[in-house]
Amino acid sequence: MYVSVFVKLAEVTYLKNFNHESVFSLIGAFKGVAAIGHILVKDALESVDYVEYGLSNYSLLVQDTGNSWHEYEQNINKLEDKFRAILTNNKSKRYEVG
Numbered sequence: 199m200y201v202s203v204f205v206k207l208a209e210v211t212y213l214k215n216f217n218h219e220s221v222f223s224l225i226g227a228f229k230g231v232a233a234i235g236h237i238l239v240k241d242a243l244e245s246v247d248y249v250e251y252g253l254s255n256y257s258l259l260v261q262d263t264g265n266s267w268h269e270y271e272q273n274i275n276k277l278e279d280k281f282r283a284i285l286t287n288n289k290s291k292r293y294e295v296g
Contacts, residue, residue: 204227
């Protein structure tokens with residue numbers, strides 16, 4: 199699913215036909231890939247023998263992973279909001295590429 203979004207993005211960028219749908223498809227694909235990555239990291243952490251690793255180290259790692267995820271979500275949502283603001287002021291709904 200995400201591969202087709204990235205392939206389509208490459209095509210529209212090559213053809214210099216990058217528009218608002220391209221931007222939001224790309225952001226959505228990034229969100230999806232990041233969510234899958236986050237789930238994989240959480241699953242990997244759950245399989246760690248935290249007694250052997252050290253409970254305090256393990257707790258810090260879990261907390262840092264959660265903090266990083268929340269920071270990513272905030273930043274990607276801000277980016278999406280910025281593109282929406284640009285779209286509101288850009289009546290042509292097209293973006294110039296390189």
